[in-house]
Amino acid sequence: MLLSFRAANHRSIRSEQQLLLTPSYASDLPDATPRPALPVVGIFGPNASGKSNVFDAFRFAQAMVIGSFRESEPDEGVRRYPFAGADGSPSSYVTDLSIDGDHFTYGFSVDDGGVVEEWMYSYPRGRERTLFHRRRADYRYGEKTPQSLKDIEQFTEPNVLFISVAARARQESVRPVYDWFALTDFRDQSTGGIRRYRLFQERVLRRAGYLDRLSVLLRAADTGIEQAEILEEGDGEYQARMARLEAGVQGGLSKERRRVLSLRHRSEDGTFSLSVDEESAGTKALLDLSLPAFASLDRGTLLMVDELDASLHPFLSAQLIRLFQDPETNPRGAQLVFTSHDASLLGRIQGAEVLHRDQIWFTQKDDSGETELFPLSEFRPRKDENRERRYLAGRYGAVPVVNDELFVAALAAREDPPNVSKSSEAQRIQARERSRVQDHGPAPSSKRFEGRAP
Structure with missing residues (x-):
């Protein structure tokens, strides 16, 4: 299961942003034995706020893990997507995983020339164990790393991930993490054909x-x-x-x-x-999600869906989410991470809560175009508060700041549109809300994951 994912310097993500899937509120957990990670997380926010770029960062990491050995040519560097103006800084990607009860941290950073750093740690009985740690062409291994894995170093090009080569060479010590990436599935519901x-x-x-x-x-x-x-x-x-x-x-x-x-x-x-x-279009959207959902629930793997609500009625979106929430229909620990604009998923549908407090995340951009990814728990929400209403009122931010006069003028082709003001009631409301929360100290899920990253 995915415990957390971190990315930096990827498209609109400049400083490191973290998506955390570990539970924050014990009272929200079902009666069944709690798993190490949440089965569902939803990311909400306005258009062009970077929701899809969070997914794109993960897809880039997956493509590098699975395909860099097959698809990279020697000395061609790495084709990456840094934040505009940050080409001189590496891009980094880190995952914390729980696989069959074992905890792993795997991450890497790349620049245009190749792999800057790559590492994998495990935590048997809570103690950190290094499998490998690479800095450019300099490799370091743990005491229990098998020699057969160390031998893979000589076949690893500067622009190829070590894990990608090792997995293709059938090195069992890296297979759990490699296979987890390989089985993760993505769906973009905004496209089709x-x-x-x-x-x-x-x-x-x-x-x-x-x-x-x-x-x-x-x-x-x-x-x-x-x-x-x-x-x-x-x-x-x-x-x-x-x-x-x-x-x-x-x-x-x-x-x-x-x-x-x-x-x-x-x-x-x-x-x-x-x-x-x-x-x-609605039936096609349901059909398109059905097979990956079946496969994810059958295998206990991660399914990531961009624009879950595209052409789907909120009742159907909620039912799909509940399939992953319910231990009876999800006995193998499958996970669903999705993006959506549908605020009704923040509230109650057909009388039942769709998402718990620690399963809700938001994205928004600052004035420089950087994406910020943050959890609802930063606002210390009450369990019974109307989250849909508060979100639409701008209490959590992550809503579009619309200049009504300019919007109407543009659609009506009116000449001399009014000046655009950066100030807005929504921004002022969010600032007051965050100021109020800061007076009470950090919220449970605002704590960063403790997994190792250099």
Whole structure:
């Protein structure tokens, strides 16, 4: 499970920002045995505040861990994405993990020339143990590091992560961390397209049992779909479906296709079937999330969803979140981290709380364009307070500062728009709220994670 993630000098993230997933309020935990990390965390904030850049930093770290050995050419450096004007400083990424009861800290920093630093520690019985620590071409190992891992040093290029090479060389000591990165899945709900849903269909056809689970999910979500089914070539309905698809796809479809996923709807006149491509944007969004959610819950892995609320009704977003919250539907400790603009997820939906106090984070940018990532717990919220209402009132910040006159003038194509003022009621409210909180000392989850980082 992910305990924390830290990143610095990546896109709009300049100074180090930390996303912490360890519980802060014991009274909010379910009756079941608490796990070392929260099953769900949501990040909220205005457009262009850096929510997606938090995810992008993690995806960059994942790509380096998994792919730097395969995809990097010697002496080509590292293609990274530093904060504008900070090209001369390294970019850093650190993860703290709990894997099968063992605690690991893994991190690295890179500049344009290559890997500046890389390290991995474990904590057996709470005591720090070094597996390896690299500074450029200088490597240091712990007393219990196997010689076979040390030998990998000679095959590691300056722009390639040591863990990436070691995992490809089947070094078991790094596999838990490497495999955790490899199994983490990302979904960006703001994008899509016909190729994406063809891939979805192929995944359903390959995975046993997913078809029945998909049917149950679609019926439960009140989509009007009774059954997900496979049409075989030679079936009259199959031929009609393929003709409709070919008419809508430039260049037609491959003649090698022999089966197609069909979604059977109910109506007053009986039933009718549609392909995935013919479904509504909302149904497609639900379908697109269903398979990675199934896989994450089955394997106990991390699923990260950018723009969870895109084309999804808040009731469906809340139900997906509750699948990960409930130990009965999430017995293997899967985690969901998502971004959203939907403030209703901060409150109660259908009479039940969606997110606990320590599962809510915010992003906002300062005047220099730097992203700040901070938890709701900084404001010491009461368990019963109306978080949705307070957020929309600007009590926590992380809301767009809209100049009403300028906005109206722009849309109405009015000449001589008013001057833009940086001051706003929302900013003043947040400043007062933070000042009030500071008088009571730091909140529980504002403490940084204690895992080692150089």
